[in-house]
Amino acid sequence: MKIILLYNPNAGTEDFDLAEVIGSLERQGARVVAQNTKEEGFEDIFKLNYDLVLIAGGDGTVEKILLELHDSKVPISLLPAGNANNIAGSLGIAGFYPDTVKNFQQENFQKLSVGVFETEGEKGRFIEGVGWGLFTALLQQIERGEKEESPNGDKVDFGSKHLRKLPKELPAQDYEIEIDGKDYSGSYLWIEVMNTRQLGPQLVLAKEADHSDEYLDVMLVKEEQLKELQDFLKAHEKEEVASPFETIKAKKVKVKTHLPFHVDDSVVEHKSLYEGTPQVKIKLQKHQLTLLNTDPKSFKKN
Numbered sequence: 001m002k003i004i005l006l007y008n009p010n011a012g013t014e015d016f017d018l019a020e021v022i023g024s025l026e027r028q029g030a031r032v033v034a035q036n037t038k039e040e041g042f043e044d045i046f047k048l049n050y051d052l053v054l055i056a057g058g059d060g061t062v063e064k065i066l067l068e069l070h071d072s073k074v075p076i077s078l079l080p081a082g083n084a085n086n087i088a089g090s091l092g093i094a095g096f097y098p099d100t101v102k103n104f105q106q107e108n109f110q111k112l113s114v115g116v117f118e119t120e121g122e123k124g125r126f127i128e129g130v131g132w133g134l135f136t137a138l139l140q141q142i143e144r145g146e147k148e149e150s151p152n153g154d155k156v157d158f159g160s161k162h163l164r165k166l167p168k169e170l171p172a173q174d175y176e177i178e179i180d181g182k183d184y185s186g187s188y189l190w191i192e193v194m195n196t197r198q199l200g201p202q203l204v205l206a207k208e209a210d211h212s213d214e215y216l217d218v219m220l221v222k223e224e225q226l227k228e229l230q231d232f233l234k235a236h237e238k239e240e241v242a243s244p245f246e247t248i249k250a251k252k253v254k255v256k257t258h259l260p261f262h263v264d265d266s267v268v269e270h271k272s273l274y275e276g277t278p279q280v281k282i283k284l285q286k287h288q289l290t291l292l293n294t295d296p297k298s299f300k301k302n
Contacts, residue, residue, distance in 0.1 A: 001101055002050045005034045006042070006065055008057030008081070016056055016081040021097055025054075028101035037061055043068060050074065052104055052292070054097070058082015063127045063264050066289060070114050070125055075104065077292040084159075087127055090196035091211060096294045103292050111212040111288040115195045117263060118281045121271035126263045128199040130282055131192035132255065133221070134229075135200050136262040137170050138163050143267060159201030164233040172223035176256035176277065179218055179248055189229060190221040193253050193282050199264070207242040214284060217247040253282040 003025055007018060018034065025032050030052075035045045037057065046069075053072075055065045056079040066087075069076065080088035080095050088095070091110065115126040138159065167189060175191065177184040192199070194206035194217045206217035221229055228244055235241045255261075256277040260269045270278040 001030045001052065001104065002048075003030045003032050003052045003054055003100075004045055004048065004050045005032050005054045005056065006037050006045070006061070007034065007055075008037050008061040010038065016079070018056075021054075021056065021079065024098055025100060028098070030101055037064065052077060052100075054079060054100070056081050059084055059086050059128070060265060062087050066112070066114070066127055067125050069289065070285065071287055072289065075109060075290045075292055077103075077294060079294075084200070084202050086198045086200070086202060087196060089202065090128075090198050090209070091291065093291070093294050100292070100294070103294065108293045109290050110293055112291050113195055113211055113213070113284045113288050115193075115216065116283055116285050119268075119270060120278060122268070124263060124268075125285065126195065128196050128264045129192050129194040129205075130261060130263050130280070131190070132175065132257065132259055132261045133173065133188060133190035134163065134166050134170060135190070135192070135203075136260060136267060137166055138200075139262050139265065139267050140260070157201070160233070160237045163201065163203075164230070164237060167226055167230050167233070173257065173259060176254075177220070178254040179250045180252055184220060184248075186220075187223050188220055189223055189226065190219070191255065192219040193217075193250070193255075194219065194247070195284070201236075202240060203236065204240065204242040205245075206247045208247060212288065215249040215251060216253060216282065216284060218250050218253060219243065219245050219247050221245055251283060255280045255282070 022032050035042050052075050054077045055062050059082055078088050078093050117130050172187040172189050174187050192205050194209055196211050197206050197209045198204045205219050209217040232244055256279045260267055
């Protein structure tokens with residue numbers, strides 16, 4: 001069995017030991033080729049023949065590789081080694097690798113849908129979600145250098161702390177929204193079109209989301225729900241709590257607005273303000289990725 005191990009040497013946790021992981025995989029009988037994802041041209045590794053891709057890193061690394069492999073039929077395993085680890089958390093994947101080969105041989109897999117967004121000037125994919133309002137505003141502040149990062153490097157703590165302050169500063173905005181042909185236009189503080197259960201500083205925004213189904217989950221927070229939003233964000237600083245806002249199952253979402261939006265952890269500005277209001281179309285691609293379950297409790301019994 002041939003495994004490509006992609007790793008981020010700058011991941012946010014000290015628990016990842018590259019030599020230990022490689023040694024464990026080789027003792028299981030695998031042949032391993034390790035590749036630093038920070039090296040230019042790392043994608044050339046995919047020209048090799050392989051049976052499994054193992055991604056070790058935080059959400060940024062995981063997203064980058066999953067989107068690179070968006071049409072791949074080869075199974076993928078995750079070894080979460082970041083701060084938030086939203087993708088692994090949403091999928092119920094633990095940082096467990098000693099039984100990777102056994103896991104692969106037993107075909108203990110799950111499916112992961114990949115999202116697609118399209119504007120007049122751009123088209124791309126996402127893993128976690130696309131949204132407007134609160135989380136986009138936080139990402140913009142970080143990009144502009146308005147927020148100093150946490151001195152201990154804890155991005156979850158940093159994100160939770162600053163996100164809680166935003167509802168007081170951020171006015172509601174008007175959006176034209178169509179979900180599977182039904183009009184949901186209105187004034188909102190926060191809009192998230194989720195593929196996974198959580199994003200950002202481990203915010204569980206779509207607790208009923210199923211990453212393997214054919215639906216996205218849309219969260220719409222109205223202006224009159226400000227107090228409820230503030231209470232949720234305040235509670236989240238202390239412990240993991242699920243969003244109190246209901247989500248809408250959707251196959252196709254259209255949002256019209258001139259405002260910037262986020263795609264996973266990146267901010268996207270409309271490239272051209274053409275005639276009329278810019279529109280963003282969001283859906284899931286047909287092909288799903290195959291991921292290994294790595295929780296020991298999930299192994300199939302022969």
